Amino acid sequence: xxxxxxxxxxxxxxxxxxxxxxxxxxxxxxxxxVATGLPKPTVVRLLExxxxxxxxxxxxxxxxxxxxxxxxxxxxGFHGDHLVVEAGRAWALLLTRRFVWPFSIAVLDKDCVxxxxxxxxxxxxxxxxxxxxxxxxxxxRALGRAYLAFCPDSERKxxxxxxxxxxxxxxxxxRYPKQFATVIKTIREQGFSERDPMVEPxxxxxxxxxxxxxxxxxGTLCTTYFxxxxxxxxxxxxxxxxxxxxxxxxxxxxxxxxxxxxxEDDLTSKTG
Amino acid sequence: xxxxxxxxxxxxxxxxxxxxxxxxxxxxxxxxxVATGLPKPTVVRLLExxxxxxxxxxxxxxxxxxxxxxxxxxxxGFHGDHLVVEAGRAWALLLTRRFVWPFSIAVLDKDCVxxxxxxxxxxxxxxxxxxxxxxxxxxxRALGRAYLAFCPDSERKxxxxxxxxxxxxxxxxxRYPKQFATVIKTIREQGFSERDPMVEPxxxxxxxxxxxxxxxxxGTLCTTYFxxxxxxxxxxxxxxxxxxxxxxxxxxxxxxxxxxxxxEDDLTSKTG
DNA sequence: GCTCAAAATTTCGCAGGGCGAAATGATGAG
DNA sequence: CTCATCATTTCGCCCTGCGAAATTTTGAGC
Numbered sequence: 174x175x176x177x178x179x180x181x182x183x184x185x186x187x188x189x190x191x192x193x194x195x196x197x198x199x200x201x202x203x204x205x206x207v208a209t210g211l212p213k214p215t216v217v218r219l220l221e222x223x224x225x226x227x228x229x230x231x232x233x234x235x236x237x238x239x240x241x242x243x244x245x246x247x248x249x250g251f252h253g254d255h256l257v258v259e260a261g262r263a264w265a266l267l268l269t270r271r272f273v274w275p276f277s278i279a280v281l282d283k284d285c286v287x288x289x290x291x292x293x294x295x296x297x298x299x300x301x302x303x304x305x306x307x308x309x310x311x312x313x314r315a316l317g318r319a320y321l322a323f324c325p326d327s328e329r330k331x332x333x334x335x336x337x338x339x340x341x342x343x344x345x346x347x348r349y350p351k352q353f354a355t356v357i358k359t360i361r362e363q364g365f366s367e368r369d370p371m372v373e374p375x376x377x378x379x380x381x382x383x384x385x386x387x388x389x390x391x392g393t394l395c396t397t398y399f400x401x402x403x404x405x406x407x408x409x410x411x412x413x414x415x416x417x418x419x420x421x422x423x424x425x426x427x428x429x430x431x432x433x434x435x436x437e438d439d440l441t442s443k444t445g
Numbered sequence: 446x447x448x449x450x451x452x453x454x455x456x457x458x459x460x461x462x463x464x465x466x467x468x469x470x471x472x473x474x475x476x477x478x479v480a481t482g483l484p485k486p487t488v489v490r491l492l493e494x495x496x497x498x499x500x501x502x503x504x505x506x507x508x509x510x511x512x513x514x515x516x517x518x519x520x521x522g523f524h525g526d527h528l529v530v531e532a533g534r535a536w537a538l539l540l541t542r543r544f545v546w547p548f549s550i551a552v553l554d555k556d557c558v559x560x561x562x563x564x565x566x567x568x569x570x571x572x573x574x575x576x577x578x579x580x581x582x583x584x585x586r587a588l589g590r591a592y593l594a595f596c597p598d599s600e601r602k603x604x605x606x607x608x609x610x611x612x613x614x615x616x617x618x619x620r621y622p623k624q625f626a627t628v629i630k631t632i633r634e635q636g637f638s639e640r641d642p643m644v645e646p647x648x649x650x651x652x653x654x655x656x657x658x659x660x661x662x663x664g665t666l667c668t669t670y671f672x673x674x675x676x677x678x679x680x681x682x683x684x685x686x687x688x689x690x691x692x693x694x695x696x697x698x699x700x701x702x703x704x705x706x707x708x709e710d711d712l713t714s715k716t717g
Numbered sequence: 718g719c720t721c722a723a724a725a726t727t728t729c730g731c732a733g734g735g736c737g738a739a740a741t742g743a744t745g746a747g
Numbered sequence: 748c749t750c751a752t753c754a755t756t757t758c759g760c761c762c763t764g765c766g767a768a769a770t771t772t773t774g775a776g777c
Contacts, residue, residue: 732763742755744751747749
């Protein structure tokens with residue numbers, strides 16, 4: 174279809190508002206005004222339309238607005254997510270319930286990773302955190318570095334080859350193979366990755382681990398924390414082990430989903 | 446907030462279009478025109494806006510239009526789904542991949558069940574099937590009947606008491622306790638439920654099983670098939686066991702998610 | 718390859734729907 | 748109680764979204 178119309182302005186605006194509402198648990202009119210640049214009467218009008226449609230609830234007295242369960246109708250037709258994301262969602266929620274900090278899952282997409290699941294909206298202490306569908310560098314971001322460090326050598330060589338020609342500023346270190354090899358080596362030794370300290374935001378840091386299956390990386394799992402809330406050492410002591418345990422469980426769940434028979438005679442034929 | 450504006454027409458329309466796109470894998474302009482009642486130029490204009498925003502892709506030559514992975518940004522803030530839904534999603538997808546027919550998961554909500562997950566968009570052979578967020582009768586629908594039949598006696602008595610005053614036509618049988626008790630007894634004996642044959646659509650049927658935990662029903666899982674594609678006996682032979690096996694796995698996953706320690710010393714203290 | 722029904726796309730004049738500055742109201746920190 | 752700030756409401760205006768009609772495209776059937 175060759176586009177015959179310009180985008181419908183109020184529709185584009187309403188999706189910007191809804192997307193913003195999905196980024197946190199509760200959002201105010203002011204928050205939406207700031208995030209979208211829309212005049213407040215416009216924000217209110219669109220909010221009221223979303224409330225009328227059932228996708229949003231709340232008002233000022235409740236501290237703001239939030240999405241309702243009905244928003245699942247707006248994405249229920251998309252099931253193309255990786256099995257690792259399907260299997261990992263509940264574990265990420267479990268981690269946020271246990272530790273309160275936000276957790277995310279990312280998968281490889283060409284020469285970067287994409288956040289496919291995030292519990293940012295469920296965490297009351299959310300540093301600026303990659304929102305869902307955000308593409309993150311394999312070179313400078315924790316979620317990406319965990320992928321690069323733990324994927325098979327042949328895959329890493331291929332990815333690094335692609336990254337050498339990348340013009341993205343955050344991929345710059347890929348053009349210094351020796352320096353970056355040291356980074357990769359350190360990550361492999363310690364079993365987890367962290368964001369390049371040169372990359373914004375500077376008030377937070379994150380820790381990521383790979384989700385492995387048969388020496389392949391299915392995806393990566395990470396948390397983010399405020400530097401003001403704990404030291405790096407405290408964060409490592411607190412998060413690395415639970416991240417690794419959860420990653421192992423996610424991998425087990427993927428295994429089971431891929432191999433469990435659903436009929437008794439399938440089981441019989443396998444043991445037969 | 447007291448509503449100060451009428452809903453923005455084009456916004457309401459665009460969500461109706463997007464919701465419809467989520468109901469199936471691929472949708473045509475004609476399909477959307479029929480489902481929403483909107484004139485085709487209006488449908489095309491809204492579609493182009495959704496494409497421009499990245500939530501939809503495709504065109505006539507691809508057989509129609511479909512939602513993209515970006516729609517997950519429109520619901521990512523909602524995480525209030527029951528753990529049974531989180532745990533069950535991947536299993537439902539697995540079932541559809543294995544059997545091609547659609548599968549759904551529902552949970553209790555007051556005096557009916559609500560479909561919280563459905564693989565209808567992933568199944569090329571989708572009979573009219575309950576879409577996500579649809580409320581279904583406990584009395585006449587398979588997903589609801591499976592709940593009623595297998596929940597604890599005390600809970601069933603309470604639900605039946607509520608249902609006796611229901612004016613919904615599909616709950617009518619709740620007012621004939623003896624007749625309905627026979628239905629419940631049969632379902633318990635055979636281990637699965639089916640939709641009341643008097644309820645539309647008549648060209649399909651479904652089979653549902655409970656997802657049990659400690660004698661409580663966490664939710665229900667079902668499939669739908671065309672009567673023209675197989676006999677009732679063939680459907681029972683094909684689906685009941687896999688449904689029951691998948692339901693057992695889902696329940697196990699819920700158990701593990703609720704109880705697994707994420708730190709080694711938690712594990713130590715438990716075994717200590 | 719042609720016909721033709723049906724679906725898809727495009728045009729464009731029009732009017733009313735959506736807009737946002739300004740005004741007013743509500744809230745809560747100090 | 749004051750007052751800064753956020754929330755809500757008003758309402759005149761204008762340009763955005765509309766949809767009938769026209770045109771184009773598609774593919775089934777022969």
